[in-house]
Amino acid sequence: MGCFDTNTSAAEVFATEFGTKTFTSVNELLAVGELDFVIVATRHDSLSPLAIATLNAGKHVFIEKPGALNHDEFLKIHEVANKNKLRVHIGYNHQYHPAISKAMQIFVEGLIGELMFLRGRYGHGGRLGYEKEWRADKLKSGGGELIDQGTHLIELSLAFLGDVQLDYAAVPNYFWDMPVEDNAFISLKNNAGNIAFLQASCTEWKNKFSMEVYGKAGKLEISGLGRSYGVETLTFHKMLPEMGPPVTQTWSFPEPDNSWALEMLDFIEDLRTGTRNSDNLDSSLEVLRVIGEIYSRTNR
Numbered sequence: 416m417g418c419f420d421t422n423t424s425a426a427e428v429f430a431t432e433f434g435t436k437t438f439t440s441v442n443e444l445l446a447v448g449e450l451d452f453v454i455v456a457t458r459h460d461s462l463s464p465l466a467i468a469t470l471n472a473g474k475h476v477f478i479e480k481p482g483a484l485n486h487d488e489f490l491k492i493h494e495v496a497n498k499n500k501l502r503v504h505i506g507y508n509h510q511y512h513p514a515i516s517k518a519m520q521i522f523v524e525g526l527i528g529e530l531m532f533l534r535g536r537y538g539h540g541g542r543l544g545y546e547k548e549w550r551a552d553k554l555k556s557g558g559g560e561l562i563d564q565g566t567h568l569i570e571l572s573l574a575f576l577g578d579v580q581l582d583y584a585a586v587p588n589y590f591w592d593m594p595v596e597d598n599a600f601i602s603l604k605n606n607a608g609n610i611a612f613l614q615a616s617c618t619e620w621k622n623k624f625s626m627e628v629y630g631k632a633g634k635l636e637i638s639g640l641g642r643s644y645g646v647e648t649l650t651f652h653k654m655l656p657e658m659g660p661p662v663t664q665t666w667s668f669p670e671p672d673n674s675w676a677l678e679m680l681d682f683i684e685d686l687r688t689g690t691r692n693s694d695n696l697d698s699s700l701e702v703l704r705v706i707g708e709i710y711s712r713t714n715r
Contacts, residue, residue, distance in 0.1 A: 416435060416436075416447065416449075416450055417430070417435050417436045417437060417438050417444060417447070418430055418433075418435060418436075418437055418438070418444075419437065419438040419439075419440065419441055419443075419444050420437075423437070441465065441468060442468075445468060445469060445472040445474065446472075450474055451474065451475060451686060452474055452475035452476060452477060452502075452682075452683075452686060453465075453469045453474050453475075453476050453477070454476075454477045454478075454479075455469065455476060455477070455478045455479065456479040456506075457479070458549055458555055458556070459481065459483070459484050459555065459556050459557045459562070460484050460554065460555045460556075460557070462478055462479065462481075462482060462483050462484070462488075463482075463483040463484060463488040463489065463491065463492055466478050466482070466483075466492050466503070467491060467492060467495050470492070470495045470496055470499050470501050470503070471495065471499070473499065473501070474501070475501050475502040475503070475686055476496075476501070476502075476503050476504075477503075477504050477506065477679070477682055478492075478503065478504070478505050478506065479505075479506045480505050480506045480507050480566055480567070480570075480699070481505070481557070481562055481566045481699070481702065481703060481706070482503075482505040482699050482703065483557075483703065484556075484557040485557050485703060485706075485707055486700070486703040486704050486706070486707040487707075489699065489700055489703045490700065493696060493697075493700055496696060502682075502685065502686060502694075503696045504678075504682045504685075504693050504694070504695060504696075505695055505696070505699040506675075506678065507566070507567060507570045507678075507695060507699070508674040508675050508677075508678045509567050509570070509571060509640075509674065510570075510571065510574065511674035511675075511677040511678045511681070512640060512647060512668075512672070512674045513647065513649075513666075513668045513670075514637045514638075514639075514647045514648060514649035514666065514668055515571065515626070515637055515649075517649050517666060518626075518628060518635045518637055518649050519574065519575075521635060521651060522575065522628060522630075522635065526632070526633065526651075526653070527628065527629075527630030527631075527632055527633035527634065527635060527651075527653075528630040528631040528632025528633060528654075529630060529631045529632075530575065530576075530607075530609050530628070530629075530630050531609065531629045531630060531631060532609055532610045532611065532612070532629050533572055533575055533576070533609075533610070533611040533612070533613075533626065533627065533628050533629070534611075534612050534613075534625075534626070534627045534629075535568045535571065535572065535611065535612075535613045535614070535625065535626040535627070536613070536614050536615075536616075536623060536624070536625045536626075537564040537565070537567060537568050537613075537614075537615050537616075537623070537624050537625075538560075538564065538614070538615060538616035538617065538618070538619025538622070538623050539564070539616075539617055539619055539622045539623075540617065540618065540619050540620040540621065540622070541591060541597075541617045541618070545591060545593075545617070546591045546592050546593040550563060550595070551591070551593035551594070551595055552594075552595075553594055553595050556595065558586075558595050558596065558706065558710060558715065559586070559593070559595030559596035559597060559599075559617075560595075560596055560597055560598060560599055560615045560616060560617045561586055561596060561599035561601075561615055561706055561709060561710075562706055563615070563617075564615045564617075565599045565601070565613070565615035565706070566702055566706070568611075568613045568615055568626075569601075569603070569613070569702045569705055569706070570695075570698065570699070570702050571626060572603055572611035572613065573698050573701060573702065574698075575611070575628060576603065576605040576609055576611055577605050577606075578605060578606065578701075579603040579604060579605050579611070579701075579705065580603070580604055580605075581601070581602075581603060581705055581708050581709060581712070582601075582602040582603060582604040582610065583600075583601065583602035584599070584600070584601045584602075584708075584709040584712055584713055585598075585599070585600045585601075585713065586598070586599045586600075586709065586710070586713050586715055589618055590618045591617065591618070595715075596715065597616070597617045597618055598614065598615070598616045598617075598618060599613075599614065599615045599616075599709070600613075600614050601613050601614075601709060603705065622643045622644045622645075623644065623645075624637075624638070624639060624640045624644050625637065625638050631654075632653070632654050633651060633652055633653045633654050633661065634651075634652040634661075635649065635650070635651055635652075636649070636650040636651075636652070637649050638650075640672065641668075641669075641671070641672045642672065646667055646668070646669050647667070647668040647669075647672075648665060648666065648667050648668070649665070649666045649668075650663060650664070650665045650666075651663070651664045651665075678693070681693040
């Protein structure tokens with residue numbers, strides 16, 4: 416349908432690539448009657464205002480993660496969406512990665528037995544000038560590495576654990592001279608006592624994604640996300656009744672990453688048919704609640 420960007424050159428490049436038109440303002444775009452939904456992919460500090468304007472214009476909205484600058488802002492989105500009976504999806508694409516999707520299927524089928532705990536790591540190494548970018552300004556980003564890559568780890572943990580409480584948190588600066596954290600170490604626990612121990616880091620130097628899900632009958636190990644994170648793989652270690660070395664099966668997914676496309680198609684299909692397969696409004700609110708508690712507890 417069209418696009419708007421405060422950087423007009425970027426908008427023109429996008430319009431040319433996708434064969435669409437540019438608008439001169441957000442209001443002009445939202446005034447288009449036949450528009451069904453809007454994608455909001457901006458800096459964190461403008462996600463909520465643009466999403467609320469979209470909802471008030473009667474449009475569904477797909478918002479890039481984390482959906483808002485903080486929990487309070489996202490709560491307003493939640494309220495407006497429910498009041499107007501409109502759909503909101505937050506762009507947490509990782510559940511659409513094939514290794515993670517298959518791991519969730521194996522878990523739901525009970526093949527690793529009763530859940531014990533999770534361990535997740537996600538990190539990159541930044542780049543020259545990283546400490547001067549908008550992500551290093553809390554007024555624009557809402558926080559550091561925790562609200563950046565850490566949101567994905569928390570969102571995935573909720574998918575396995577359900578409702579959680581914050582058990583432990585540390586958000587230090589080890590390398591980057593900036594007012595937001597460059598590392599986050601957190602422990603989440605559900606009502607059954609299952610723990611997710613997570614680390615998000617922008618001092619990783621070599622990009623890394625790893626998530627391990629431990630059950631009483633086996634272990635799922637997800638590694639890589641493609642591109643600079645390495646080939647995406649899932650390894651299932653199935654324990655034998657006599658224990659000892661497990662039976663191991665590995666799936667590799669070297670194909671290009673199409674998780675964003677799958678996520679968008681899922682959202683569009685829900686809008687078209689009235690299904691709710693892509694609904695993540697409540698879980699996204701919970702992610703920001705946890706992050707807000709971490710920042711409050713650590714005086715960040």
